[in-house]
Amino acid sequence: MTTSGSMHHTAREGNTRYFVIKCGGSVLKQLPEEFYHDIVNLKKNHNIHPVIVHGGGPEISEMLEMASIETKFTDGLRVTTDEMVDIVEMVLSGKINKLLVKKIYQAGGRAVGVSGVDGAMFTCEVPDRALGRVGNVTSVDRSLITELSESGYIPIVSPISMDKYGETLNINGDEAASAVAKALEAEICLVSDIPGIYELIDGKQIVYPLLDEEKITRLIDEGIIFGGMIPKVKGALAALSEQVRSVIIVDGREKQALRKAVEHGPIGTRIIRKELLDVTAN
Ligand SMILES: Nc1ncnc2c1ncn2[C@@H]1O[C@H](COP(=O)(O)OP(=O)(O)OP(=O)(O)O)[C@@H](O)[C@H]1O
Numbered sequence: 001m002t003t004s005g006s007m008h009h010t011a012r013e014g015n016t017r018y019f020v021i022k023c024g025g026s027v028l029k030q031l032p033e034e035f036y037h038d039i040v041n042l043k044k045n046h047n048i049h050p051v052i053v054h055g056g057g058p059e060i061s062e063m064l065e066m067a068s069i070e071t072k073f074t075d076g077l078r079v080t081t082d083e084m085v086d087i088v089e090m091v092l093s094g095k096i097n098k099l100l101v102k103k104i105y106q107a108g109g110r111a112v113g114v115s116g117v118d119g120a121m122f123t124c125e126v127p128d129r130a131l132g133r134v135g136n137v138t139s140v141d142r143s144l145i146t147e148l149s150e151s152g153y154i155p156i157v158s159p160i161s162m163d164k165y166g167e168t169l170n171i172n173g174d175e176a177a178s179a180v181a182k183a184l185e186a187e188i189c190l191v192s193d194i195p196g197i198y199e200l201i202d203g204k205q206i207v208y209p210l211l212d213e214e215k216i217t218r219l220i221d222e223g224i225i226f227g228g229m230i231p232k233v234k235g236a237l238a239a240l241s242e243q244v245r246s247v248i249i250v251d252g253r254e255k256q257a258l259r260k261a262v263e264h265g266p267i268g269t270r271i272i273r274k275e276l277l278d279v280t281a282n
């Protein structure tokens, strides 16, 4: 990292900022050690409180397969039946959440793993019964995250929640990250296994460096954005506000991915509000 002055977007002088990092299940096993060191470094030296939210798609699929349970996706969201919801929670809040706690420890930091269930952090609604036990986050109580952060811990959030009867709900990791970021008025970095949002032209991946809502809507209509990218862009657009001016999608395996994301360097795809796109284009 360079000086904190170059990170004015996330750290204002004397005023600690939150920065939400969503680690996709797709890329978790391939993230370099440097990635975790950078997270710890943000916390220790840059007046930034990193908050990690994770996914776990491939690992959940693997466990469901072992249990001979079939999975289906609708627009990138896993249809979550009663019979699979316990496995989803075990993998996300147990295995993957604790793996990240250990990674942060090995990188010299201290982390605490929680899910949306803990402290009743997430309030959810069930948007579509056809998706089964899938929740939409309607609000986030930020107090657990801010207290952990101010006590020196890096919170690691598993995208699991409960309904008002205490029954488990599965939340898409990108949606959870966006909801957490909104509550913290934080920028988000969505870390995945793709170089950004791209379009295939003559078999080559051409990455869009900058996108706004209008262009994203067009790319979804044209089928260029599909599957797991849909909850990413929807969550990103929902998180944008006066305070959250952009969301970035990066490949966590790229060198210095996180540093570039924090410093607004040239990497991945940045999703921004329309009026900002006009300014940037000039
Ligand atoms: N235009 C696009 N550009 C890049 N990726 C796209 C695009 N459209 C769809 N995708 C898909 O989105 C996928 C990333 O979402 P996915 O949900 O699979 O991963 P993740 O969110 O990182 O992991 P997890 O859901 O486990 O947290 C890519 O692997 C790619 O197949």
Ligand SMILES: [Mg+2]
Pocket (backbone or CB within 6 Å): 024, 055, 057, 173, 174, 228
């Ligand atoms: Mg995903």
